[in-house]
Amino acid sequence: MRAAIRTTYEVTEQETGERLDKWLTERLQEDDVDISRSVVQQWLKSGLIARRPAGKVKASDAVEDGQQYDVEVPEEEPFTVLPDDIPIDIVYEDDDVVVVNKPRGLVVHPAAGHPRGTLINALFAKGIKLSSLGGEMRPGVVHRIDRDTSGLVMFAKTDRAYYALTEQLRHHTVERKYIAIVHGRMGHESGTIEMPIARDPQDRQRMAVIEGGKRAVTHFQVIERFDKYSLVECRLETGRTHQIRVHFAEIGHPLAGDQVYGRRHTLPIDGQALHAQTLGFDHPATGELVTLTSELPTDMAGLIENLQAGRIG
Structure with missing residues (x-):
């Protein structure tokens, strides 16, 4: 049995003050690690979690902005990423x-x-x-x-x-814009959704708007309205798990095709109608602004064309 460093986590300003065991459990769960808070507490006692650059840690510690923690997980064999010839x-x-x-x-x-x-x-x-x-x-x-x-x-x-x-x-200086098709005709041309998000205590696979959750902010602009749907551009200020999906479901306009937060009767698309269209960042070496865009995938483009023609929705 060996212990291998799986990842390093860093505390954000919004997370400051949370208990270490609770914070780490949520971060690991967000990365699809099937783990409970009690197991994290055991790892802390066993020395499998360390704060950088050094220092003892305990479950009740309050995390602070900028702190980094190395998390080690006992494994039989080291994990190796194997190549898969998938077109990208x-x-x-x-x-x-x-x-x-x-x-x-x-x-x-x-x-x-x-x-x-x-x-x-x-x-x-x-x-x-x-x-x-x-x-x-x-x-x-x-x-x-x-x-x-x-x-x-x-x-x-x-x-x-x-x-x-x-x-x-x-x-929050990275530009991230998404295009989404949501249920219903949105009444506002633009706006901001600011609702805290945390893991749903009733279902660990879902996120929810919960008082005391992490700050989550989504800005939106309506591009076009149809009979029963709206085409919306969303700009992330924060980047919580499932943020856009949770926010729009909470205000009564869930994403078309969303099997987790959406409606049973929806548009014919395999997955939520959500596309990360624009990404902008300062280049880490040159400092120059890099802004990239991508065309809508054919499934979403086809839905929009059919909505505009009145063939669906």
Whole structure:
């Protein structure tokens, strides 16, 4: 039995003050690690969790902005990412960063019980080397989008890039715009949804708007209205798990095709009608602004065309 560092987690300003065991449990669960708070408490007692640069930790510690924690998990064998020859659309690549236009249905990185067939496996098959920061299952992963969301996602190829890009995300300076089809005709042309989000205590697989949850802010602009649906551009200020899906469901306009937060009768699409269309960041080496866009996938483009023609909805 060996202990391997799986990942390093950093506390954000909004998370300051949370108990260490609660904070770590939520962060691990967000990364698809099937773990309970009691197990995290055992790891803390066993010394499998350490604060950088050094120092003893206990479950009741209050985390502070900028603190970093290394988490080790006992494993029989070290995890190795294996290459999978999956076609992917690389829209940008240099020595520091690679950005991929992810298709709907593809998982971003391996997880427990899902070691193959992910975007990371596809990048490895192309010989692309990623930063080891992020952990064995998430090398170079700066941010994620859901399996059934399409669009732009970026990865760090160097440690310098990983630190720079995650810092930009932490300070909300990365531009992330999504296009969504939502149920109902939205009454406002634009607006901001600010509702705290946390894991649903009744169902660990879902997120929910919960008092005391993490700050979550989504800005939106209505692009076009149809009979029973609206086409909306969403801009993330924060990036909580399932944020857009939870926010729009909460205000009565769930995303079309969302099998978790949406409605039973919806548009014919395999997954939520959500596409990460625009990604903008300061290059970690040059400091120059990089702004990338991607076209809507054919399934969403087809739905919009049919909605505009009145053939559906």
